[in-house]
Amino acid sequence: MRKKKVLLMYATMTKNTEKVAIWFREMFEYYGWDVMFLRVKANMDWASLQKDLYFDDYDLILLGSPIVGGSPLQAIIKAFSFGAGGTLEKEVQENIDENKEDASAPAVPPQGAVWRRNKAPCPGMPNHNNNRPLGVVFTTYGGGFYGSAECLATLEQMKLYLVTHDVDVIGKFSCAGKETGPAGYTVGVKPKEDFIPGHKQEGSDANVQDAEMYTLGDGSQVPGSYFFHYDCDSKPGRREEQKAKAFISDVIEDYFMTYNGVPNPPISEIISIS
Numbered sequence: 058m059r060k061k062k063v064l065l066m067y068a069t070m071t072k073n074t075e076k077v078a079i080w081f082r083e084m085f086e087y088y089g090w091d092v093m094f095l096r097v098k099a100n101m102d103w104a105s106l107q108k109d110l111y112f113d114d115y116d117l118i119l120l121g122s123p124i125v126g127g128s129p130l131q132a133i134i135k136a137f138s139f140g141a142g143g144t145l146e147k148e149v150q151e152n153i154d155e156n157k158e159d160a161s162a163p164a165v166p167p168q169g170a171v172w173r174r175n176k177a178p179c180p181g182m183p184n185h186n187n188n189r190p191l192g193v194v195f196t197t198y199g200g201g202f203y204g205s206a207e208c209l210a211t212l213e214q215m216k217l218y219l220v221t222h223d224v225d226v227i228g229k230f231s232c233a234g235k236e237t238g239p240a241g242y243t244v245g246v247k248p249k250e251d252f253i254p255g256h257k258q259e260g261s262d263a264n265v266q267d268a269e270m271y272t273l274g275d276g277s278q279v280p281g282s283y284f285f286h287y288d289c290d291s292k293p294g295r296r297e298e299q300k301a302k303a304f305i306s307d308v309i310e311d312y313f314m315t316y317n318g319v320p321n322p323p324i325s326e327i328i329s330i331s
C-alpha cells in the first residue's frame with residue numbers, strides 16, 4: 058500500500074497552535090504517513106516551497122490557526138482568500154480616489170502560493186477535474202468570554218478556504234490556548250476592572266465576589282473560574298494533547314484505513330470542539 062501523505066499547515070503567535078500541530082504530526086508518523094509540516098508566516102517565500110504545496114499530491118490537507126479578534130491570523134487570510142486581508146479594499150478605494158469608472162473591480166491578489174496544479178476555466182468557477190483530498194481545520198483560542206461559540210466562525214472560515222480549493226473538509230478540532238487578553242488571569246485570581254495590555258495586574262480589582270471554592274473527591278479545594286475555560290493558563294496541556302491525538306487517530310483510522318485503501322466518502326464529520 059502506498060504511503061499516505063498529509064500537508065499540515067498552521068500559523069501561530071505564541072506556539073499554542075504549534076503544540077497541537079506537533080501532536081498531530083506525531084500521530085501521522087505513528088501511522089506511517091509522510092508529513093509536509095509547514096508553518097505559515099506573514100512573509101513566506103512561496104516560490105521556493107511551491108513544489109510541495111499542490112493539494113493534488115496529498116491525501117489530507119490540514120489548516121490551523123489561532124484566533125485573533127474573532128478571525129484566523131492575517132497570514133492565513135492572505136494565503137487562502139482571494140484578496141482579503143486588505144488588498145481588495147485598498148484597490149477599491151484607490152479606484153474611487155482616481156475616479157475610475159468601475160470602482161468595484163476586484164483587485165488581482167498578489168502572487169502567493171498556488172494550491173492546485175490545474176487552473177479552473179476562470180476564477181471562481183469550480184474545477185471538476187481536480188482530485189478532492191480530504192481536509193481538517195483546527196484552532197486554539199482563548200474563548201474566555203463565551204467558550205466554543207467563539208471558535209466556530211474561524212473554523213468555518215478556514216473550512217471555506219479549503220473547500221474553495223476543492224478539498225472536502227471532514228474534521229474540525231479546537232481547544233483552549235493560554236489567553237493573553239482580558240480573560241487571561243490565573244484561575245481564581247480576581248480580574249482587574251480595566252484590562253490594560255501588558256499591565257494586567259495594575260488598577261483596581263473588578264467589583265465581583267471572591268471565587269467560590271470547590272472541594273474535590275480527595276478533599277483538596279480549588280477556586281472557581283471567572284472566565285470560560287477553567288485554568289486556561291495550563292492549556293493546551295496534557296488533556297488537550299490526549300484530545301488532539303485521539304481526534305487525529307479517529308480521522309486516520311475511520312477515513313483512511315479502509316479494507317481496500319480507498320478513503321471513505323466525505324459524508325460525515327469528526328468534530329472535537331472544546
Ligand SMILES: Cc1cc2nc3c(=O)[nH]c(=O)nc-3n(C[C@H](O)[C@H](O)[C@H](O)COP(=O)(O)O)c2cc1C
Nearest residue numbers: 069070071072073074123124126127198199200234
Ligand atoms: C491579540 C490577541 C487577540 C486574541 N483574540 C482572541 C479572540 O478574539 N477570541 C479568542 O477566543 N481568543 C483570542 N485570543 C487568544 C488566542 O487565540 C489564544 O491564546 C491562542 O491559543 C493563541 O495561539 P498561538 O499561541 O498559536 O498564537 C487572542 C490572543 C491575542 C494575543
